[in-house]
Amino acid sequence: MKPVIEMNKIVKNYAMGDVVVRALRGVDVIINESDFVAIMGASGSGKSTLMNIIGCLDDATEGNYQLDGSNTNSLNKDQYADIRNQKIGFVFQGFNLLPRTTALENVELPLLYDRKERIKNPRQQAIKALESVGLADRMDHVPNQLSGGQQQRVAIARALVNDPAIILADEPTGNLDSKTSVEVMSVFQELNEQGKTIILVTHENDIAQYAKRTIVLRDGHVIQDDKVEQQQSAKKVLANWIEE
Amino acid sequence: MKWNRIQKIALQSIMKNKMRSILTSLGIIIGVCSVIVMVAVGQGSQAQIEKQINSLGTNLLMVFPGSSNQGGVHQGAGSMNKMKLSDCEAILEEAVHVKYVSASVRAGGQIIGGTGNWNSSVEGVSEQFLDIRDWDLASGEFFTVKDVKYKKKVAVLGKTVADELFPDMEAIGEKIRINNTPFTVIGVLEEKGQTGMGNDQDDTILAPATTVLTRLKGKDKINMIYVSANSLEEIDAAQAEVEEIMRREHDIDYGDDDDFQIRSQTEITEMASETSETLTLLLAAIAGVSLIVGGIGIMNIMLVSVTERTREIGIRLSIGARSHDVLTQFLAESITLSFIGGVIGILLAIGISLFMNNFTEIYTVINPTIVFLSMAFSAAVGIFFGYYPARKAANLNPIDALRYE
Numbered sequence: 001m002k003p004v005i006e007m008n009k010i011v012k013n014y015a016m017g018d019v020v021v022r023a024l025r026g027v028d029v030i031i032n033e034s035d036f037v038a039i040m041g042a043s044g045s046g047k048s049t050l051m052n053i054i055g056c057l058d059d060a061t062e063g064n065y066q067l068d069g070s071n072t073n074s075l076n077k078d079q080y081a082d083i084r085n086q087k088i089g090f091v092f093q094g095f096n097l098l099p100r101t102t103a104l105e106n107v108e109l110p111l112l113y114d115r116k117e118r119i120k121n122p123r124q125q126a127i128k129a130l131e132s133v134g135l136a137d138r139m140d141h142v143p144n145q146l147s148g149g150q151q152q153r154v155a156i157a158r159a160l161v162n163d164p165a166i167i168l169a170d171e172p173t174g175n176l177d178s179k180t181s182v183e184v185m186s187v188f189q190e191l192n193e194q195g196k197t198i199i200l201v202t203h204e205n206d207i208a209q210y211a212k213r214t215i216v217l218r219d220g221h222v223i224q225d226d227k228v229e230q231q232q233s234a235k236k237v238l239a240n241w242i243e244e
Numbered sequence: 245m246k247w248n249r250i251q252k253i254a255l256q257s258i259m260k261n262k263m264r265s266i267l268t269s270l271g272i273i274i275g276v277c278s279v280i281v282m283v284a285v286g287q288g289s290q291a292q293i294e295k296q297i298n299s300l301g302t303n304l305l306m307v308f309p310g311s312s313n314q315g316g317v318h319q320g321a322g323s324m325n326k327m328k329l330s331d332c333e334a335i336l337e338e339a340v341h342v343k344y345v346s347a348s349v350r351a352g353g354q355i356i357g358g359t360g361n362w363n364s365s366v367e368g369v370s371e372q373f374l375d376i377r378d379w380d381l382a383s384g385e386f387f388t389v390k391d392v393k394y395k396k397k398v399a400v401l402g403k404t405v406a407d408e409l410f411p412d413m414e415a416i417g418e419k420i421r422i423n424n425t426p427f428t429v430i431g432v433l434e435e436k437g438q439t440g441m442g443n444d445q446d447d448t449i450l451a452p453a454t455t456v457l458t459r460l461k462g463k464d465k466i467n468m469i470y471v472s473a474n475s476l477e478e479i480d481a482a483q484a485e486v487e488e489i490m491r492r493e494h495d496i497d498y499g500d501d502d503d504f505q506i507r508s509q510t511e512i513t514e515m516a517s518e519t520s521e522t523l524t525l526l527l528a529a530i531a532g533v534s535l536i537v538g539g540i541g542i543m544n545i546m547l548v549s550v551t552e553r554t555r556e557i558g559i560r561l562s563i564g565a566r567s568h569d570v571l572t573q574f575l576a577e578s579i580t581l582s583f584i585g586g587v588i589g590i591l592l593a594i595g596i597s598l599f600m601n602n603f604t605e606i607y608t609v610i611n612p613t614i615v616f617l618s619m620a621f622s623a624a625v626g627i628f629f630g631y632y633p634a635r636k637a638a639n640l641n642p643i644d645a646l647r648y649e
Contacts, residue, residue, distance in 0.1 A: 057562065057643050078566045085564020096559045096646065100260040110563040112249050158563070 004165050004197050005031040010063035012049050023049040025220035036192045038200045038208035041217035051201045055168045056083045068165040085113050089159025093171035095151040097143040103154045104139040110162045129157040133187055149180035156187055166197045173207055185210040186234030210234055254576035268545045269585030271538025276589025276618045279531040284597045284608035286524025291609050293516045301377045303476055304509040305483055307469040310502055325465045326503050331493050332469055338489055341482035344472040346370035347453040351460040357420030358410040366422055366449045368456025376472040384416040384431030392452040399427040403435045403446040425459045479508055539625035546578050546633035557637050558645025571638035578630025586622030590615055
C-alpha cells in the first residue's frame with residue numbers, strides 16, 4: 001500500500017517568551033492510503049501540534065514530512081495554502097461553517113480557491129458532496145437552521161469536495177451528543193470504505209474504537225501505535241441504539 | 245485565482261451583511277453627495293452672476309471717475325469727479341470703434357404719482373441707453389435726441405415703479421412728481437430682474453441726463469459713462485480710444501495719471517467669478533472633509549469587521565485561500581462598498597440639485613468633472629482605507645484565526 005503521510009523525526013519547538021516549549025520531540029509516523037487513524041493523547045501531549053503540521057497549517061522545526069509523495073519542507077505560505085486546498089480536507093470541532101451562507105455555498109468554497117480549477121463545475125461537485133453525506137434536502141439551509149450533526153456533515157462534505165488525499169478531523173464529535181457522534185463516525189467509516197484516508201484527532205477512547213488504528217502521544221513522543229483489535233461499526237451501533 | 249471569483253466572494257459577503265454594508269457606505273454616500281451638491285451650488289451662483297453681468301449690456305465699457313491725488317495721497321474713487329456730459333459727446337463724435345454712448349446721472353427721490361408714493365432712484369441717461377443695456381420697453385416709447393437736447397421732463401418707469409404707482413391703470417401719459425418736479429411718463433420698461441447683488445434693476449426711473457442734471461441735481465458732474473463698442477473684438481480698441489479722448493478732454497498732461505477709470509465687462513465678470521470661484525472652492529473643501537471622514541468610517545468598520553470575521557478568515561485560510569486571496573477579497577469589499585456608495589451619492593446629488601432648481605431659489609449646476617472626480621475619489625478612499633484592514637486580515641495566522649472566539 002502506498003504511504004500518504006511519511007513523517008521522519010518531526011520536532012516542533014515554540015518560543016513562549018524566554019521559554020522554549022518542545023511540543024514534538026521526534027515523531028515518526030507513516031500512514032497508508034485508505035487507513036483510518038485516530039490520534040490520541042491528553043491535552044499538552046502535542047496532538048494538536050502534530051495535527052497542525054499534518055494539515056500544513058504549521059511547519060516543523062526539524063524533520064521531514066512527505067504528504068502524498070511530495071516533500072512539504074521549506075515551502076512558502078502560498079504553497080502551503082495550495083496544499084491545504086488540494087490535498088487536505090479539514091473537519092473541525094466547532095464545525096467552522098461560514099454564517100449566513102447556505103450549506104451548498106459553504107461546500108463550494110474550497111473549489112472557489114482552487115487556482116488550477118481542476119473541477120470545472122464547482123456547483124455540481126458541491127451538490128454531489130452534500131448528497132454523499134445525506135444532506136441533499138438541506139442544501140439551501142444556512143448553518144443556524146441545521147442541527148449540530150447536520151452542520152458537521154456539511155463540514156465533512158466541504159472537506160470532501162476537492163477530493164483530497166487525506167481528511168483531517170480535529171475532535172469532530174467534541175460538540176455533539178453521543179448518538180450524533182456515532183452518526184458522524186458512521187459517515188467517516190463510509191468514506192473510509194470508499195477508500196478515503198482519514199485522520200482523526202480525539203481524546204475519547206470510544207470514538208477511537210471506530211478507527212482502524214490508534215496513535216497515542218505523550219509529551220511530544222509517540223508512545224503507542226496499534227491496530228484497533230475490534231473496529232466498531234457505527235452502523236451496527238446505531239441499529240442497536242437504545243434511547244436512555 | 246480569477247478576479248471574478250474574488251468579486252463573487254466579496255459580493256456574497258456584502259449581500260450577507262446588508263446592514264453593515266449600508267452603514268459602511270453611508271459615509272461615502274453623504275461625502276460624495278455633499279461634494280457634488282456644494283460645488284453645484286457654488287457653480288450655479290457663479291453662472292447666475294455671469295449671466296447678470298452679461299445682462300448689463302453688450303460689448304460694454306464703463307468709465308468711472310478716478311481718485312484724486314493730492315500731494316501724493318490717493319483719495320477714494322470718485323473723490324475728484326471731472327466727468328461731464330461733454331465727455332460723452334466727444335466720445336460719440338470721435339471714437340470710431342464706439343457705437344453707443346450714454347451718461348449716467350443718479351439721483352434719489354420721492355416719487356409721487358398715480359395712486360402711490362414711492363422712493364426710488366432716477367437715472368439720467370441718453371437716448372442710446374436701452375441699446376447699450378440691451379433692454380426693451382414693455383409699452384410706450386423712449387425719449388429721443390430732441391428730448392435730451394431740450395431737457396424735456398419725460399420719464400420711463402421700471403416695472404417695479406410702474407406697478408407701485410399705477411397698479412391698476414395705464415401709466416403712459418400720466419404725470420408723476422420726482423422731488424416735486426413734474427415729469428410725464430412716456431414708457432414702461434420690460435422686467436429685467438435682480439442683479440447678482442440682489443438689487444432690483446426694475447426699481448428705477450429713466451429720464452434724459454440733461455433734465456436730471458439741471459432739474460434734480462443742479463450740477464454738471466455725471467456719475468459714469470456707458471460705452472458700447474461696435475463688436476466684442478473692438479472692445480480693446482474702443483477702450484484705448486475712449487481713454488485718449490477722455491485724457492484730452494480733461495487736459496491731462498503726458499505722464500500724469502488718469503482722473504477716471506475704464507472697466508470692461510469682461511474684467512467685471514472675471515472679478516465676480518473669482519469671488520464665487522473662491523466660494524465654490526471653500527464649499528468643496530468643506531464637503532471634501534466629509535468625504536475623508538466617510539473614508540475613515542469605512543476603515544473603522546472594515547477593521548471591526550476583520551476582528552469580527554477572524555474565524556471566517558481562519559476558515560478561508562484553512563481550506564486553501566492564499567493570504568493574497570484574503571487581501572483581495574477585503575479590498576474588493578471596501579472598494580465595492582465605496583464605489584456603490586459613490587454611485588448612490590451621485591444619484592442623490594443629482595436628485596437634490598434637480599429639487600433645488602425646481603422648488604427653491606437656489607440655482608445649481610452639476611459639474612461632470614466633479615462627478616467624475618468624486619467617483620474616482622470614493623474608489624480611492626476604498627483602496628486607501630481598505631488596504632490596512634485587508635492586510636491585517638491577510639496576515640492572520642490560520643491556526644490562531646481558527647481558535648479565535
